Amino acid sequence: MVDKTIISFFKENYNDNPLIIKAPGRINLIGEHTDYNKGFVLPASIEKGIYFAVSANNSEAIRIEAFLSQPEKIEFALNGTHKEFNSFWGNYFKAIIEILISENYPLKGMDCVFGGDIPIGSGLSSSAALCCGFIYAITKISGKKLSREKIALIAQKAEHKIGLNCGxxxxxxxxxxxxxNAFFLDCNDLTHSYIPINLNGYSWVLVNSNIKHNLAVDSEYNKRRISCENIVKEVKLSKPNVCSLRDVTLKDLNNISDKIDAIDIKRAKYIIEENERVRRMMKALTKGDAQEVGNILNEGHWAMSTQYEITTSELDALVKIGENLEGVLGSRMMGGGFGGCTINLIQTSKLESSISSLLEEYKSQTSIDAEYYHLAIDDGVKVYSN
Incomplete structure (x- = not known):
């Protein structure tokens, strides 16, 4: 168990009994790239996560150590100063500490060791888990509570500071x-509700294409966001109340088709139709209609491939192979795009044979060994143990 290994390492190196915080990764059943367009999303948190072992150290520093393949130890003074570091993950902690200092949050010295079992770059949102879990851990040590809504905003701001303009x-x-449960979120007003996943006899499986993605500054992700903003700007000229693609209709797109780039139109059409797929998915999950859930997954993938153009040939191959396997009801690329995983709904009675056939055919077509992970839907950030 990852958490036990981290606890043992912490006790051995810091001579204290730590508090353990678990921050889960997340899957997204449907609703890709709709969040920054004020639309609908339907994610769920999972068992895989990042664990933080933390304790107060009665010093003027926050000491952070990664229990990863390339370990590094970084120390931040409570005023935010630090020595140079090499790890990319250090930028997230740096951004968080700087934000908290700017908001006069009462930081206290602490020791932190973190590690986990979320595959990095696989679309399971390891960066959000890293940020949210670390902020939550800070509140437990510092003693000043922050609402989960506030933690989300700080974590988002940290990602913005290092170059990813995420929702x-x-x-x-x-x-x-x-x-x-799946978690329905209206990204316009942040209202949310829980949607029970009534799919007995079916399993969720993540297949990692082993094509890594890195959503960085000036990435393709940000280019697509600009496309969406271009559409809103143009529609707003005739409909002043329009604030995001959430307010734009397919008819609006048709009305401006001769005034704006065709690529922008195509990308906006994807977003509008993806919002409708979220609505359909909620109904299908509640009814327990596994066939419809699978259909929506496949439809969503090919829309990402041909309209939003964020998949890869390897991800397309995984979905196409699944379409020809009896036990696979549906699959789609999940995450920001350009690599990562597919999420698959598979009949439990045919789970092992379906996965075996899928991986074998993928290797035959691409010469790449894919990996798979069984998914279990779990709770959000929490104190895991003392």
Whole structure:
């Protein structure tokens, strides 16, 4: 168990009995790239996560150590100063500490060791888990509570500081997830509700294409966001009340088709139709209609492939292979795009044979060994143990 290993390491190196915080990764059943367009998303938090072993150290520093393949130890003074570091993850902690200092949050010295079992770059939102879990851990040590809504905003701001202009879906899913439920979030007003996943006899499986993605500054992610903003700006000229693609209709797109780039139109059409797929998915899950759930997954994937153009040939191959396997009801790429995983709904009685056939055919077509992970829907960020 990851958490036990981290606890043992912490006790051995810091001579204290730590508090353990678990921040889960998240899957997204449907609703990709709709969050920053004020639309609908349907994520869920999962069992895989990042664990933080923390304790107060009665010093003027926050000491953070990664229990990862390439360990590094970083120390931040409570005023935010630090020595140079090499790890990319250090930028997240740096951004969080700087934000908290700017908001006069009463930081206290603490020791922190973190590690987990979320595959990095697989679309399971390891960065949101890292940020939300660390902020939550700070509140436990510092003693000043922050609402989960506030933690989400700070985590989002930290991601913005290092160059990813993300929405709030990942942070909310990581913080508010509930075991056995999908989490419906309206990204316009942040209202949310829980949708029971009534799919007995079916299993969720993540297949990692082993094509890594890195959503960085000036990435393709940000280019698509600009496309969406271009559409809103143009529609707003005739409909002043329009504030986001949430307010734009397919008819509006048709009306401006001769005034704006065709690529922007195509991307906006994807977002509008993806919001409708979220509504359909909620109904299908509640009714327990596994066939419809699978259909929506496949439909969503090919829309991402041909309209939003964020998949890869390897991810397309995984979905196409699944379409020809009897036990696979549906699958789609999940996450920001350009690599990562597919999420698959598979008949439990045919689970092992379906996965075996899928991986074998994928290796045959791409010469890449894919990995798979069984998914269980779990709770959001929480104190895991003392």
């Amino acid at each position: 709030l879906m990942d942070q909310y899913a990581v913080l508010f997830g509930k075991k056995g």
